[in-house]
Amino acid sequence: MHGYASALPALLRGLGVTFAIASVAMIVAVVLGFAFGIVRSQAPRAFDLPILAVVEFFRGIPLLVLMYFLFFGLPQLGVRTSGGVAAVAALGLYAGALGSEIVRGAIVSIPRGQREAAAALGLGRAQSLGLVILPQALRRMLPPFVALFALIVESSSLASLIGVSDLLEAARQHVESDDAVALPIYLTVLVAYFLINFPVSLLSRRLERRLARP
Amino acid sequence: MTIVSLAHVKKSYGAHTVLADISLDVGQGEVCCIIGPSGSGKSTVLRCINRLVPIDAGEIIVDGLSVTDPGVSDVALRRRVGMVFQQFNLFPHLTALDNVMLAPRKVRGLDAAAARELGLGLLAKVGLGEKAASYPAQLSGGQQQRVAIARALAMEPRVMLFDEATSALDPEITGEVLAVMKQLAREHITMICVTHEMGFAREVGTHVIFMDGGVVVEEGPPSEVLGAPKHERTRSFLAKVL
Numbered sequence: 001m002h003g004y005a006s007a008l009p010a011l012l013r014g015l016g017v018t019f020a021i022a023s024v025a026m027i028v029a030v031v032l033g034f035a036f037g038i039v040r041s042q043a044p045r046a047f048d049l050p051i052l053a054v055v056e057f058f059r060g061i062p063l064l065v066l067m068y069f070l071f072f073g074l075p076q077l078g079v080r081t082s083g084g085v086a087a088v089a090a091l092g093l094y095a096g097a098l099g100s101e102i103v104r105g106a107i108v109s110i111p112r113g114q115r116e117a118a119a120a121l122g123l124g125r126a127q128s129l130g131l132v133i134l135p136q137a138l139r140r141m142l143p144p145f146v147a148l149f150a151l152i153v154e155s156s157s158l159a160s161l162i163g164v165s166d167l168l169e170a171a172r173q174h175v176e177s178d179d180a181v182a183l184p185i186y187l188t189v190l191v192a193y194f195l196i197n198f199p200v201s202l203l204s205r206r207l208e209r210r211l212a213r214p
Numbered sequence: 215m216t217i218v219s220l221a222h223v224k225k226s227y228g229a230h231t232v233l234a235d236i237s238l239d240v241g242q243g244e245v246c247c248i249i250g251p252s253g254s255g256k257s258t259v260l261r262c263i264n265r266l267v268p269i270d271a272g273e274i275i276v277d278g279l280s281v282t283d284p285g286v287s288d289v290a291l292r293r294r295v296g297m298v299f300q301q302f303n304l305f306p307h308l309t310a311l312d313n314v315m316l317a318p319r320k321v322r323g324l325d326a327a328a329a330r331e332l333g334l335g336l337l338a339k340v341g342l343g344e345k346a347a348s349y350p351a352q353l354s355g356g357q358q359q360r361v362a363i364a365r366a367l368a369m370e371p372r373v374m375l376f377d378e379a380t381s382a383l384d385p386e387i388t389g390e391v392l393a394v395m396k397q398l399a400r401e402h403i404t405m406i407c408v409t410h411e412m413g414f415a416r417e418v419g420t421h422v423i424f425m426d427g428g429v430v431v432e433e434g435p436p437s438e439v440l441g442a443p444k445h446e447r448t449r450s451f452l453a454k455v456l
Contacts (some may be wrong), residue, residue, distance in 0.1 A: 117303035117362075120264055121317035122292040122369060131320065135307045 004181045007174040011185075014170030015192055021087050021166060022196070024155045028092025028178050029148065033099020040100060041107035042129070051100070058097035064158050066090040076100040087159035102144045107139035139211045146204040150197045157193075167192060215242045217373050217404045218263060220423075223272035225258055232258045236272070240373065240421070243402035247415035247436070250425035251451060256408040259425070260375045264295040264405070277372045289321060296366030300378040302352040302358045310337060310361045311346040318368050329368075336364035340394050356387035360394055367372035367398075374398065376407040412456055416440050424448045 036055070040048050058066075071086035081089070110133050118128035160169035171189045175182045216241040225233040232255045240246045248256045261267040263274060265281055265288060274281040277294045304313050314333035324332065337343050340360040342353075348406045350358050359379060366374060376395065380388040392414050399405060399418045409415060415436055417420050422439040424432045424447075432439055432448045443449045 111303075113299060113301050113303040114305065116266055117297075117299060117305070119266060119288070120292060120295070120297040120299075121365070122289045122318065122321040124289065126322055131316065132305055136305075194330075 002178045002180075004184050007171070007178075007181065008187055011167065011171040011188065011192070014165055014167035017084075017165055018153070018156055018167040018193075019196065021084060021091065021159055022149075022156045023156070024088045025091035025095060025152050025156065026149055027150065028088065029095030029099045030145070032092065032096025033103050033145075036096070036100035037107065038102025040104045041098060042125070046178070053136070054115040055097040055100055058094050059101075063090060063094050063155055064161065066094060067158055067162050083159060083162045086162055087156065089154060091152055091159075094155075095148055098148055098151075099145070102148065103137075104142050106140040106144075107133055109140060110136050116210055117196050127150050142204055142208055146200055153193060156165070216225060216240065217244075217277055218406065219273075220259070220263075220274045221275075223259075223262060223274060224270045225255075225262060225267065231387075231428055233262070233269075233326065236425075236428070236430060238423060238430060238433070239389050240404060240406055242404055244420045245405045245407065245418050246421045246423060247401045247419035248406065248408045248423045249410070249412070249415060249451075250423075252430075254425045255428045256425050257377050260377050262296070262404060263373075263375060264292050264297055291319055293321065293369050295367055296371035296373045296374045298359070298362050298366050298374065298376045298379045300381050302350070302355070302362045302382070304358055304362055304365070306350050306408055307310070309347050309349055310342060310353065310364075313350070313361055314365045314368050317365070322369065332368060333364070336367050337361070339367075339397075340364045341358060341390070342424040354387065354416045355383045356390045359383065359391045363391075363394055363398075376405060376409065378408050378410065380409070380411060410455065412440060412452075 030070075036051055040051050067086055067090040070081055070090055071083060074081055114132055114136070115128055118132040123131065156166060157168040159166050160172065165173075167189055171185050173183055216239050220236050221222075223233055223236040224231075236255070236259060237284060238246070248259060248310050248316055250256050260266060262269050262281065263276060269282065276291060279286045279291055279294065281291065306317070308316065311333045312332070315326075315329040318329040318332055319326065326403070334343065334346060337346050338343060340363055342357060342360055342364070345353060345357060345361075350361070353361065363374075363379075379395070380391050383391065388411065392411060395405070395407070395414070407414070407419075416420050419436045422433065422436045423430055424439055424445075426447050432445045438444075439448065440452065
């Protein structure tokens with residue numbers, strides 16, 4: 001198959017795969033980020049340290065190496081992972097580590113007086129967190145989480161290197177057989193990645209304005 | 215009848231002793247004003263009374279409940295003690311009314327209608343009935359502090375603690391907060407006020423306590439402690455602030 005138009009069905013399928021990988025990875029990252037971020041913000045230092053070590057580890061390794069490890073390495077332990085699962089797991093763990101920093105940072109940035117006022121009113125620890133601290137912290141998490149989402153979308157293109165037919169891989173395969181359309185194809189791919197991220201960025205700006213109480 | 219009683223309370227942070235040995239009693243309807251230089255442990259006394267700060271030794275009894283008794287829950291204790299902070303500490307994401315309604319709903323378990331009625335009544339009492347829907351950032355400092363007073367009153371506490379309630383306010387608007395505090399005093403609400411407002415202590419206080427270096431140096435009626443201080447430290451402090 002040759003020509004620009006003939007590539008479009010494959011690119012669309014690839015776009016769907018990219019979208020699916022990024023979405024699932026973002027859900028994993030948000031869940032992990034909140035779970036570990038909240039624990040880290042509440043737990044005594046001794047509990048925080050082991051989690052911090054894990055977070056620092058995932059922050060300090062290249063994402064592609066983590067994908068290779070999960071995709072090529074784990075099968076030797078008998079754990080078979082498809083490219084998609086390995087990509088989602090790697091992205092989710094990596095972004096979850098960053099997400100836990102976002103959540104923890106937003107929670108501890110709320111002034112101590114808020115916690116004291118909640119306690120003085122008789123609110124318990126969970127009530128204080130859920131009714132007073134988190135509603136304020138969520139607002140501060142929004143911009144960094146949007147940046148994290150963009151990072152996940154962009155980094156999901158690494159999955160093309162472990163056999164996932166995402167947007168980039170679909171484009172590469174097409175150009176391999178018809179390199180005359182390399183320019184329009186890759187331009188299309190660039191615009192497509194941007195078009196995933198841009199609405200999210202817009203939405204977050206609108207949300208921020210709506211959440212910004214007078 | 216004694217509502218709050220401290221006996222030989224001690225509190226240190228590491229090597230730094232904040233409260234060396236504090237004993238004091240506050241009876242029903244009294245307005246106890248704690249004065250003294252900064253760093254003398256005045257605020258810490260208040261924070262120990264509602265267990266925001268655990269004490270190292272001694273005993274505090276609030277309305278019959280022991281602060282050091284692990285069987286006494288935080289909720290049980292804090293329902294009896296309202297606290298007003300220097301920095302207001304209103305919840306910025308909630309309206310004035312929601313700030314006042316939060317604890318009645320979630321701690322006392324009132325239904326929404328009852329909590330709303332209580333909240334609107336208390337906001338009217340502090341002169342902010344028409345500001346119920348405003349967010350803290352839309353209110354002046356004096357208005358915010360009055361909302362904070364209403365919020366503390368909403369738990370219908372046995373004693374109100376005021377931790378330098380007017381210190382963060384511009385001098386010309388401390389009056390509106392002091393007026394609310396005076397009104398509470400007239401209603402015989404038991405109050406313990408850490409304050410730099412000597413005029414308030416003299417006019418409203420039934421009991422004045424001068425603290426310095428983590429101990430009570432002198433105490434008695436305002437006419438004695440402020441009018442005719444016996445101790446040299448009290449005299450030199452008053453000479454500086456009056």
